[in-house]
Amino acid sequence: MTRGFSVSLKRYKLRYIALTVLIIAAIFVKEILIDIVYIEKQYEKNRIITPWGEKIKSGNLSVDYTIEQALLDVERLGLNTVNVPVRIDIPSLTANGAVINEESKKKAIQLIKKLRFRGINIILEPYPYIKNGELYETQLNPSNKNEWFTNWEQEVLAPLIREIAKPYKVYALCIGSNFDQFEQEYKAWAGIADFVRSAYPGRITYKTNWWYTAEWDTQKNGLYDTYTAKLNNPVLEKVDFISVAAYFELTDQETNTVKNLVSSIYSTQIFQRHQNVYDELKKLSTQWNKPVFFGELGFPKRNMAAVHPWDPEPSKIVNGQEQANGFQAYKEVFEKESWILGFSVFAIGKDDEFKNYYPSDQSISVINSWYR
Numbered sequence: 001m002t003r004g005f006s007v008s009l010k011r012y013k014l015r016y017i018a019l020t021v022l023i024i025a026a027i028f029v030k031e032i033l034i035d036i037v038y039i040e041k042q043y044e045k046n047r048i049i050t051p052w053g054e055k056i057k058s059g060n061l062s063v064d065y066t067i068e069q070a071l072l073d074v075e076r077l078g079l080n081t082v083n084v085p086v087r088i089d090i091p092s093l094t095a096n097g098a099v100i101n102e103e104s105k106k107k108a109i110q111l112i113k114k115l116r117f118r119g120i121n122i123i124l125e126p127y128p129y130i131k132n133g134e135l136y137e138t139q140l141n142p143s144n145k146n147e148w149f150t151n152w153e154q155e156v157l158a159p160l161i162r163e164i165a166k167p168y169k170v171y172a173l174c175i176g177s178n179f180d181q182f183e184q185e186y187k188a189w190a191g192i193a194d195f196v197r198s199a200y201p202g203r204i205t206y207k208t209n210w211w212y213t214a215e216w217d218t219q220k221n222g223l224y225d226t227y228t229a230k231l232n233n234p235v236l237e238k239v240d241f242i243s244v245a246a247y248f249e250l251t252d253q254e255t256n257t258v259k260n261l262v263s264s265i266y267s268t269q270i271f272q273r274h275q276n277v278y279d280e281l282k283k284l285s286t287q288w289n290k291p292v293f294f295g296e297l298g299f300p301k302r303n304m305a306a307v308h309p310w311d312p313e314p315s316k317i318v319n320g321q322e323q324a325n326g327f328q329a330y331k332e333v334f335e336k337e338s339w340i341l342g343f344s345v346f347a348i349g350k351d352d353e354f355k356n357y358y359p360s361d362q363s364i365s366v367i368n369s370w371y372r
Contacts, residue, residue: 046080046119048342048371055371056081056121056342060296063087063104063127065349067111073348074120077359078368081171082115083295083344084108085127086164088156092131093139096147098156101129105163112168121171123205123344124164126156128177138209141181149188152176153195161200172203174295178245180209186234193238206235207243207295210310215274227280236288241341243295244284246330247310248277254303254315255322261306261329270307278333281340291341294334298346299326300356301363312356320360327359327366335370343370 048055058081061070074082087104090097112122128137142148157175165173175196176189183189189206196204211226236242250256250264252271268275285292299305301323304314309326327345334340345367351358359367 044119046121048080050336050371052336052338052340056123056293056344057371058083058123058342058344059348060125060298060344060346061085061349062347062355063129063133065111067107067114069351070111070349071114071118074115074118076364076368077345077348078372079120081121081123081342081344082111083123083125083174084112084115084170085125086160087129088126090128090130090140093135093141094143095130095140096142096144097151098128098148100126100156100159105160109164109168112164112170116168122168123172123174124160124170125174125177125207126160128179137178138180140179145182145185145188148182149185149192153192157192157196158199161196165200165202170202172205172240173200174205174207174243175239177207177295178209183208183233184229189233189235190238193235197238203240205239205241205243205293205295207245208233209245210247211280212249212268212273213275213280214271216272231284231287236284236290239290241291241293242284242288243293244281245296245346246294246343247296247298248275249308250277250306250326252307254307254317255319256306256325258325258328258332261325262332264306265329265333282337285339291339293341294330294343296346297327297330297343298357299323299363301358301360302356320362323360324362324366327363327370331366331370 048057057079059073059077059079060083063085070082086108087101089099089101115122128140130137130140161173164170173196175192193204193206208230211230213227249268249270250261251269253260265277268277281292299309299322300312300314301318301320302313302315303317303319303322305319305322306326308314330343345359347355347357348359
């Protein structure tokens with residue numbers, strides 16, 4: 001009897017353990033399902049639908065962002081998307097190799113989890129960080145392009161897709177940003193786009209840098225070469241939308257009214273170029289039948305913000321209103337265009353005396369009202 005009782009007791013314990021495991025598993029699955037439903041509801045709440053289609057209202061994070069400030073900025077600016085950078089360390093302007101910064105990747109995952117729970121979409125960007133941030137990606141020119149593209153595909157994009165983009169279902173992956181010096185390596189970039197498309201089910205984009213043309217360039221060469229190359233870049237056929245870092249030089253004045261800036265988007269005043277930024281962007285969209293997204297839209301909080309928007313300190317004179325006027329001008333020209341997918345404010349996530357692009361109070365008011 002004692003042996004039989006012992007066997008029965010063991011069976012009872014095993015059943016109890018099994019039942020406990022099942023209950024815990026059921027609770028765990030229930031919590032996951034609740035989270036999924038919550039995220040879906042939050043996403044629906046945060047979608048921006050206009051008479052001109054669904055729009056992306058995003059912000060680019062500074063590489064040194066803090067999670068707390070990023071979440072605060074999402075609320076203050078009324079964003080439905082965040083451009084999250086993962087720092088990619090590159091030692092020099094001629095380097096053929098790039099390495100994912102592990103701390104940056106970990107921070108990105110932490111933030112993405114919080115953003116997804118709030119229903120905020122993610123654009124994931126491998127952010128070129130050259131010589132500890134001292135140099136710009138627009139000047140990067142690898143000495144061995146084949147080696148560089150192999151490294152970019154296998155050591156940068158593949159791990160980001162595997163470890164972040166797919167498991168956290170990011171909205172879009174940016175396959176490259178502002179690589180002016182070798183953007184015309186069309187075959188290689190097409191290969192990168194094909195690889196990403198085969199490995200990642202979400203949207204993909206490529207971010208091209210701003211350009212300028214001039215009315216007085218009558219031979220349609222020189223200044224026009226850059227724009228023509230962008231207009232005919234076949235990699236744009238392979239992306240879901242075309243991202244543009246929109247630092248177009250508009251005027252030659254230290255301060256501007258919104259009306260003057262709006263006029264300058266249709267005919268730039270600086271050096272009497274009379275570049276029609278609006279028309280050139282629309283042609284880029286029409287050429288490939290893809291929407292254009294302002295992947296970076298920023299102005300420094302300074303006088304001359306519209307002269308050299310790409311320069312974080314074009315003047316020593318702080319002017320938050322001049323920055324806001326730039327955002328307002330773009331809003332008035334592009335907000336109602338169906339071929340414009342939206343914009344991403346450069347830059348949020350960190351606010352100190354060195355962050356000249358961080359939106360002023362006046363700019364926050366303008367950005368918040370965009371696609372309201």
